[in-house]
Amino acid sequence: MFTSKKNLQLIDYKNSYYCQQQRKKRRYKWFKISLLLLLIISLALVFMPFAQSSQLDSPEQINRSNALIHGPQLLFENPNKNQDPNKSQSTNSAMRATFPVDIKANIEINGLVAYAEIKQTFINPYTIALAGKYQFPLLENSAVKQLMIKMGDVEILGEIMEKRAAKAIYQKAKKQGRKASLVEQQRPNLFTNNIANIPAQSTVVVTLKFIMPVSFSQGKFNLRLPLALTDRYQPRSTSYSFNESSGHSPGHSPEHSSERSPSNFTRDLTYVSANISTNLSPKELPEPFKTSTTRSPTTHIRSVARSQSSINIVLNSGIPITSIVSDSHKIQLRELNSEQNAYFITLDKTHVISDKTFDLTWQLIASNQPQISSFTQEVSGEHYTLLTFFPPETAVAQVIARDIIFIIDTSGSMQGGSMQQAKASLQLALLQLNNNDSFNIIAFDNETELLFPVTHMASADNISTAQQFIDNLRANGGTEMYRPLSNALMMKKDKAQSAKAIRQIVFITDGAVANEFELMQLLNNAQENFRLNFRLYTVGIGVAPNGYFMKKAAQFGRGSYVFIQNNREVQRKMNHFMTKISQPALTNIDLMLDNQIHQQVEIYPKKIPDLYFGEPLQIALKSQFPITSVQLTAETASTPFYQQLIIDDRQTSKGISSLWARGKIEDLVDSLIVGANKDQVKSQVIATSLNHQIISPYTSFIAVEKQPEASALLAKNNLSSVKKPQDNAVKAHESLLVAMPQTSLDWQLQFLLGIALILLNVVLIKIRNIAWLKNAWLASRAFKLVSGNEKTH
Template sequence: MTSSIRRPPIAGAIVPTVLAARLERFARHAMAALLALFGCLLILGHARAGDGRGEAVTPGAMQSGGLLVRNADGPGFTEAVRLGTDVYLSVSGPTVRGRITQVFRNTSDRWVEAVYVFPLPDDGAVDYLKMVVGNRIIIGEIKPRAEARAVYEAARAEGRRAGLVEQQRPNLFTNSVANIGPGETVLVQIEYQAQVRQSAGVSSVRVPLVMGPRYNPRPGADGADPVSNRAAMAAPVLDPRRYDKTNPVSIRVQLRPGFQLGEVKSAYHAVVDRPEGAGRFIMLTDGEVPADRDFELTWTAAPSAAPQARLFRERIGGEDYLMAFVTPPSAATAAEAPREIVFVIDNSGSMSGLSMRQAKASLLYALSRLKPGDRFNVVRFDDTLTKLFPDTVPADAGHLDTARQFVSGLEARGGTEMVPALRAALEDPRPEDAARVRQVVFLTDGAIGNDQQLIDTIARERGRSRLFMVGIGSAPNTFLMTRGAEMGRGTYTHIGSVAEVETRMRELFGKLERPVVTDLAARIEGTSADMTPAAMPDLYAGEPVVVAIKVAALTGTLRIEGRIAGETWRAELPVAAAIEGRGLSKLWARRKIADVEAERSLRRITGDVADARIRDLALAHGLVSSQTSLVAVDHTPVRPVGTPLTRQDLPLNLPAGWDFQALFGQVAQTRGVGSTSPAVGEGDEGRAVTLPRTGTDAGLRLAAGTGCLLLSLAALALTRRRRGMVA
């Protein structure tokens, strides 16, 4: 049974019909006026959001989402300089010439200095800087690092336009541009020379497009800082939950490999290519993409065109240079020695998300490839570490099952204390055991600032172990991975997506399970030569011997030999048969610098001697290095005397697949953007977590809320009048 209750009329509530109609018309007109006012507020809000004036503001005063940078010389914030990047690669045989063009636009009404941290290939020889402002073109010069910095700072203080490119790591650079005027656009172009990488018949070039936040350990008890250039390593990182991705990048590749091409592909970006002469022209399908993952292009030779040995030559400045690529034959039928393998997996905060999934899948696959005669152990680390077993154990069903459960339960969190984990893996209780091959497989994104400390540890403590670095994620630290593998006499493998895990790990185990080419040596007969690398590395299946040489004359024969499964292998290349190459002198100098760094790590030379040799090599060949920089200065002052200059650190995208919340935690909630792991080891007051903070459309939302409230009140009044009439 249902019932209804009719309220008794309230005294004075009965309204004449004519008055009720007038009130209803008034309410309708009021609602229409409020809607019009609300629309005007929206239009005004969007207009203010898009004017791009960039005056000093506070986050609460922003009318739309925006990127703010705290003013260095006063209160408030300024909207950041916009940025775009174009990458052009010209591949010619074994070398690639890269040209990076960056566009800085000052959207504010102030004179600014823009500072941008950007990655480059770890073997890239940076040698050219050009700035274009209006109709002014300014070309950079290589100078000793301190001198270049002094020249730049003097120009900045005097109001002259200036650019400075400094190396913070062999694969990490900073680009500073001073005195960008209000509304002004500055084009900065940087060029470098690099080597085409080859492995298992696949050639590749890689362009790092984003630098992941680095974990920077505290200085030691002795006060020594393990992180060189600590301040320069910090760069703001956008929270993708609050900001759109920035720094759009276009990429074009002119590919002339010197042989008939087979398959050409890009694993992480959609590309289109068209035939062009004897090569191809490749570009991004979408024209441009956000810089949130590294770009990699690979190609193979047609089945009948794969060369086994090539020798290139270049004459420049009255001097001759050679570069040789020789691929030894495989020895797949040789007997395999039993192995002792230690797997190290990084489960720190930077590995959150897809990186952790890739690392766990990779390690689980590796465990499945162990054989009954092998021994193994697993070490996991963040800012703590765990050794699964006290020592390596037989690869039997019980131990493997325990290891699989351990790996499956890992979660990413904490800081990245990599050195203690490395030492635990390299610790060898049986250094004289010649019956087993000892191997360490290290899975990480390499997101640390103390790269050199880790490389020095490998050089001093590797013993008989061979270190195989596995780079995980969309933007691994390739300098650390490549140099660590070289010092550890192993190889570097990159896994950029879950789909690649099985393929890349199968390739790695193909190398682990096959004998290496050992006792490698190279010499030239018939002329004197300065050869690099100074110490020839061991090679694994499918890897070529790569030798760069400065020669007195283009005569004689290059001889390379080594041992494969106990048998002698030799290759001979007549120097007179070398074909023309480009950029070989730059690559020779860059590799000689790497030799000097290796000598430093092995403590065969002092730091002062190493610095002097690097400076001399870099100045002679016009390269940016740890001891030299590129500086460009316009001699005409443009910033009026007394006008302040604001520094703006341009932000980076978070690498694709990284978990911002897991990486920055509570800091992310309060600051909106970060540059290092929360467990950076410096205390909250020392964290390099940088603004901009959130810029919201608070004013617009307040107006919208007020409009909605008034509309609701009008609607409520109209409803009550109608109810009163019904009653």
């Protein structure tokens, strides 16, 4: 059989077909390589989230974002089998925080007291149980009342215990695998809690109840609820000493300070100023004056603002108010009565993102007479009363006659900028004097130099002489404060000065002394034993003045204090300060009660300070029976002042007993300065702290999971038998801080993407196989045509 010429032309297709097949083979080779790479990427996306859940971010990765921490946070510890759980945390540990998915705040404001309940919900994204730290930003002077933590189905409730007992209970519970929480670190504006054994991938609900202050200045009230805080560096604390026999106190070394205004002596959530230093061992100190010498680990936090917040406020001012506004959030308000003193306030939206502090301001309706609000509380059959004095609003306040003595520190520690600020402050203060004032200047280092032997009237010639005296001052020598302070207390007045002129002492110094206790004893004895009527005001100079001494000296001297950090602040702060102390609204305030009914009344502060224009004054009382009226006596610049206050027992408020207890604890700790028995003070402080559940220098907040019932415990043991090796490993590793992986909350998206890519690989392989079979069939057919095995039609 012969093949036609036309058919032979078809047979000539062989060469082009061969080349085409070679090209297809090369494309198929690259296709397999691409498919393999795609498969590897798909598998990586699927399994990467699981690998990340047990790995830590490097410090370099964490440092990429370290600017702003938003809101409360829960930081997890790094499980390290080589770390002893009883040892302190490594200084090189990195920390990463989870943020609450929801925040609910309910606040009740009564006068200058706000009682807040904050509920926050966190999630532990890890596949293992871990210990962690809970942090919440607090305003200075806040007092934590209750802490409740719910982890899964378990609730633990915090309570105040003696410090050593609380720590022992926490460590024992942690080793046993029970859920526990302990306040370990305190700052004036940060509440920090350790939480042990947080279950894997569980929900953690933290409910915090605390008292927070309402500020008042120039007729305006302000409440701030911190929902955001900035990253901070914790400096290494220095040690200091207290010699009981000599009465010497902790001193201060400015060069070792990094905070300008340390905390108060017995302030809740902080035990003592971190800026006090000494030459002796801290073991010689009474317990309230000890500080930790352990440096806190550097904290690296990512900046995230995803928490949703809702805020509800009931405001009862006790006196008429107006102009309720928020500069931070849009709010809605509803009046609760017709007396202009009670309102319900909420956010304009149900939920808002927690990326900034909530700020609320309201205005006092002005009056030309002092206004007094009162609130009461009954606890365990005892009655507590809180009186708040608001100064009058006047266009021009009447200036009192003063016999004022300026003490300026010229010791070696004041060299440089501090001396310039001190001299500038003193020059400005002289310009604030009037013809009714008498004055003197005492300069001191290790020697004392007086401008005049006694105070002189503030005439132009005397002020000019004083200005020349100030110009010639130089900083050098030691710091001997006792003699100039005692000279100022005992100095005689100018004969031309009025007998009613109040003695004021303005102390300008950086406070770099080692005998603070001795100076405070001098102030206390001058008032208690010598019945001297004076006011001591301290002006802190320099970048790191001894804030502890400034505050406590002013407190013992029934005065106030101000800090001036640089030359730009001198004029503004000194003008305001001198104006303030020249125009007190009320001085020598005294409260009188019915002695036949109220025989045992405790009042704090015991030494009632003066009431100044633009600043309120709070006094807390505890009595056996309800107080229905109080008689108030005081003095104004020109006349005596008297007012009878009727107490409205319907104006009740939470937290008054806590404020009273805090005042008592501070007074007890201060009594150590004047020689009180250490053991008795400790016993009384602990008793007050436990009775009122308020933290103190000798107590801590502890929350431990209660032991389950026998049946529940057995069931729990059975269920956890499979997980026992993992749990034991966790318990052995819970000391260092761990960084939360960046993708720990977004792994679901990666997982689904990886699965989708795998399915795409399978589809592409199927398509390729079908194409290969079709090409094989075509090649086979072509071969048959060439070989003549298939008939051609």
